[in-house]
Amino acid sequence: MNVSRFRRLLAAAGLLTAAFSLPALAENEKGFKLSDPIGDDKGPGTYTYPTDAVYKPGSFDITEFEVVPRGNETEFRITVRARIEDPWDSPAWGGNGFSVQMAFIHIDTDHKKGSGVQDGLPGTNVRFAEDEAWDRVIIVSPQGAPRVNSEIGLKAAQWKDKIIVPKVTRAQGKTLIAVVDNAQLGGPPQTTWGYQVLMQSNEGFPAKTDLLTRKVNEFEGQHRFGGGSDYDNDPHVMDILVPPDGDPAKKQYEILSKYNHNTKEPKPEDLAVVPMVYPHAGK
């Protein structure tokens, strides 16, 4: 290959890349990006990972959450501190190319009292404040859509219309990516919307009260998180987003510690209340 031909090929490759990439950069400006501290993947500060080797350090540590509107669809990106792997060979069970992680992206589209859902999805053991109740939740799961929908039908049928299973769910590097039609969100993301991401782990054999979530116990097990309670009063989430004032890790630990430690049969008011984060508030 001569030099001029190589240069032409290089230029063509560059143009091709730019042609694909430029719209993404332009759309990115309408979205937003939130950072989350490193090392706060401990729930209320005490949680530990299961002991099996597939749960690599940082696997549930959110470092960044990004919303990228693009035409009629929106891409949601959740980045964690470890490379996302597929140790359980998800294609074998109709999965999406990763195995261990699972996340719930809650969206409050109106920030009004009396609107939306205050309960967390089954297995998360959290709830939301009255004026920050969620109106949509996106399930980012390695399980195939039919399995997720089946679980929704079994365990959260009352919220079926508010739960979104993305049309594309995948992992790239350290990032979970979910692509959702804006029509399912009720329109393109607005600057008034609030978000909360709950980081969980995919459990292929969940308890009958859990929507594909992995339990937190008092002591960690091969496939159970530790540092919580053996009952369902403690929040079963490893990492969340917190509003950007003060020490975010400390704030997360405070938020997730505020549950009724003394009950074995929790009522909704016994659970920790997680906040929505409004990225454009005050701008």
Next chain:
Amino acid sequence: MARPWRGLATIAALGVLMPGLAARADSLNFDMSGKIYMKYMYQNDNTQGCLSLSNPFWRDNIGGHNGVCSEFELNIKANVGPKVTAGVRLQSRWGMLWQDWWENGDLKPNIAYPPNSGDTSGESLGQNHAQYIKLRAAWIRMGPPIPTVKWVTIGSTDYSMWNEWTIGKARYIDRDNGNGVFIEGGLIPQNRLDYTLGAMALPKLWAGPGWNTGLSANEPLANLYGTDWAFAAKLESRPIDDLRLKLIGSWTQDWEADRYSPFLTGSPDAARCDTVGCPDHSTKMATRFRGVNTTLEGFYTPSWTDLFSISALGAYSNNYVNPNYATNLVRNGQGFSPVVFKTDANGNPIASTGLAARVDLEFYDPFKIGLSPKFEYFNIGSEYNAIMGARREADVLLTDGIITGGFTRGGQLPTLNVANEFQDWDEPWYETVIGWHGFTTVLEQVVGSTKLSGEYSYVGYNTNMQNRDTANQYPDFLYTHGFTDTTSYTADQDYANVYDRGKDPRSVYDKYQARHTHIGVLNAQVPIATVWSPLLNFKVKYVFDRDNRNLSNPKDDYIGRMWLAFAQITVQPTNELKVFAGYEYSHWSEDGRNGSEAAGYFPARTQRHTARIGMTYAFGGVLAGYTVEYFHKNLLRDPVGGYFNMIWNVWRAKGTVEVAW
């Protein structure tokens, strides 16, 4: 007299309370779950069974392509105390066809041995067709107040605490067949230094020379597998938050009774003392096989940047076989052996040793244009071998490898003990990477919802050698030349089949080898923004494989070229239903495919068209899947060499239904 009524009242009160307490204890302490799994198999042939590829050596009567089978699993887990849990798994044995009706597991006297036996009685097919419930797992886990100790586990486990290069995670169907004692602890807080120790029972089968650990058929006098163990230790450290280190060492020990022990030889006379010695009711032990594997891994994930991470692994293996206690299957078994029978220049047995290294560098969209490059360098020594390493369901290299196709997935493993059996036609295949030396570069580009990736790999072979001793030391698995069709098995000796012949993925060594391989792969995943959200998958793959074989013979070169094109569309018409349809075309052009140094080598051309449609359906906790495949394959060979052409027109289907509660 004291007040007896008080005691009586107490007893009465306890009598009233106890049933209540017991019931509460039951409900709190018993975490039960169950699962039913059913599978339907069809193929346009005359085999019957519920498993495409069963035991390739000892023929059993559960393998076959036509049948329906059911399986039930019951798990019980108990929280015995605050830091003590225990559990069991009960599972029905696989293999009974729905058509078997009342088979009771018995065998009438003189009935022919399966797989071709069977009569109208319920006593013709044996336990495999009786669906008996078996204890598949029993374990106890506790956190005793011993300094540094966090957990002690006794009983069944899947060995997942080690790694693929030492003792690998057991395959799913064996997930808790392994038993041992394990101790996990921490020496320095904050995960600065943790340890895991384990003593594991070896399986009677597969973990040793001849795929066993000493059976009476091999060693009538000395056989002993009840004393065979593997020991392992792991140290994990995070000296700084960004760096994780892991050191694993394993020692696999297969003992036999010393066949010259006076206790085993001579007449059973307690007073006997002969020239060998006096029988003293004790037996010396002799090593049949010893395997040592160690790895040191490092993972650096910098907190100061999100742009990259780097990991590296170094490994060492040492495998010693005592030919006095292990039949040399290189010499006596057509080269079928999971271990090297290495000898020194004088013919004395010595250990086979090997080193391995792997370095991975991954960038995470460094240019912020959705482009993520990955690089991997690998160098696996020609005699690295993890006898207890992962046998399947794992993948140690970045490359797509040689064996993976469009529909067929797979991976690469550092063992001669790869398990491509007890599996169906739609399941992954695995190839050994012993001797591989090269690099892989992968570019991943995400453009909106579209994901593109491209790979180029170069593989040289540390196993390249002239006049290697495949007659006595190095297993060549009989045939080592050419590509393997992993999804159609035939009795034809040149392809992978029920006898494990053909270019079996375990074939590593050849008498004459001067080989290198180029692999190129392009993948695309393209969602279409229209009704039912179709997802298109494309794959194009090219493999160039050249082996100059005997360098003094210019006419024996093997040149293999494989082209593969694959396309599949997946749609989701309803929340519960996902449907796919796909097509794969592959073409293998192989010069010097068949033959021998003496008779010469002859070419082969293979074309394969494969079409699949399938669906998954999930509703209310029930998961169902059904896949139908048709493939047409032509194999054209040179009649001059005495080889014949072959043709395949195969329809086959697999359906599964499962529900867990």
